[in-house]
Structures are given as C-alpha cells and as structure tokens.
Amino acid sequence: MGEIVLARIDDRLIHGQVMTAWLQFTGGNHIVIVDDATAGDEFTKSIMSMAVPSGIKLSILGIDDGAALLANVPDGHKIIVLAKEPQTYLSLIEKGVKFEEIIIGGMGARKDRKTFHKNISASEEEKEAFRKIVGNDVKMKIHVIPDQGSQAIEGLL
Structure with a gap:
C-alpha cells in the first residue's frame, strides 16, 4: 500500500x-493535484506537467476522482496532495479520505480574505473549513518550507 506523504494547501499548487x-x-514520487477547475483546464494541466521533474508522476483530478485515488493509494506511491483551498480537503475527508496532517503553505491575499497568520490569509469560509477539518481529528499547521518552523492553527482560530 502506498501513502500520502504530504497534504498541502497552496494557491499556486505547483511552484x-x-x-x-x-x-x-518527503521523498514523494507522485503529485496529486485535487482541484475541479484545474482538472477541467487542459492548458493549465499542460503547463503544470512541464513543471514536474522527470520521474515524478502527476495526476490532476477533480474532487470525486481525487477521492477515489486517495482512498486507495497504489503500492509504491508516495503521494504529495496539493489543493488550493481547505474546502477541497474537507470534501475529500467527507468522501472517506484519511489525512493525519494537512499543512497550509500559501494562501495569499484576496478581496474575501483577511490576514490569518503572517503572510497567510483566509476567508471566514476557509477558517470554518479549518475548524471542521480539525474536528475530524486531522492536525493542521502552517508550514511554508520544510527547513522553517511550523505553527499549529488551533490557537489562531
């Protein structure tokens, strides 16, 4: 059985x-982007595939197909899951996908967002999704890059 080695929220997905x-x-060997809009955009998918190093598998899926793949990770796959917003992870959890931890890496400023922590912004709807994810016994923390410290979000909600 394979495993999910990283679940990350990042507006930019692959960068x-x-x-x-x-x-x-993480030693990841398979990146799974779960985002309905991106999955339906052939141009964006082709650009993202060019950004992935050779030897790394890339799947760009909508929520339903993403949930199906992530519920039964294939043998030998070390999956990095990327999504733009916490609501995607909440949908995956509601469809039976198990996550131990989800990290917030990049949520930039937008009209509907306010500063959440340093350079991370979140809307009220996104903060509610954070609460529901944590309520499903999933750890959440802000962790931009591996060699920097992380911040649990429970105290920020």
Whole structure:
C-alpha cells in the first residue's frame, strides 16, 4: 500500500518551492493535484506537467476522482496532495479520505480574505473549513518550507 506523504494547501499548487524542498523532504514520487477547475483546464494541466521533474508522476483530478485515488493509494506511491483551498480537503475527508496532517503553505491575499497568520490569509469560509477539518481529528499547521518552523492553527482560530 502506498501513502500520502504530504497534504498541502497552496494557491499556486505547483511552484519551485514545492518541486524542490517538499519533494526532497518527503521523498514523494507522485503529485496529486485535487482541484475541479484545474482538472477541467487542459492548458493549465499542460503547463503544470512541464513543471514536474522527470520521474515524478502527476495526476490532476477533480474532487470525486481525487477521492477515489486517495482512498486507495497504489503500492509504491508516495503521494504529495496539493489543493488550493481547505474546502477541497474537507470534501475529500467527507468522501472517506484519511489525512493525519494537512499543512497550509500559501494562501495569499484576496478581496474575501483577511490576514490569518503572517503572510497567510483566509476567508471566514476557509477558517470554518479549518475548524471542521480539525474536528475530524486531522492536525493542521502552517508550514511554508520544510527547513522553517511550523505553527499549529488551533490557537489562531
């Protein structure tokens, strides 16, 4: 049986930080992006596939297909799950996917968001999703890159 080695919330999904630091840190060999809009956008999918190092498998799936894959991780797969928002993880949990921990890596400023912690912003709806995720016995923390410290979010809610 394979495993989920990292579950990360990041607006940008795939970018240099994820590709270098987190791949090395986790030993991941399969990146699974779960995002309905991205899964339906062939141009964005082709751009993202170019950003993935050779030897790393990439799957870009909507929530339903993502839940099906993540509920039964194939043997030998060390999966890094990436999603843009906490509501995606909450949907995956509601569909039976098990996560021990979800990290918040990049949630930038937007019109509907306010500063949550340092350079991380969240809307009220996203904070409610954090609460529900934590209520499902999933640890959540802010952890931008592996060699920096992390901050549990319970005290910030």
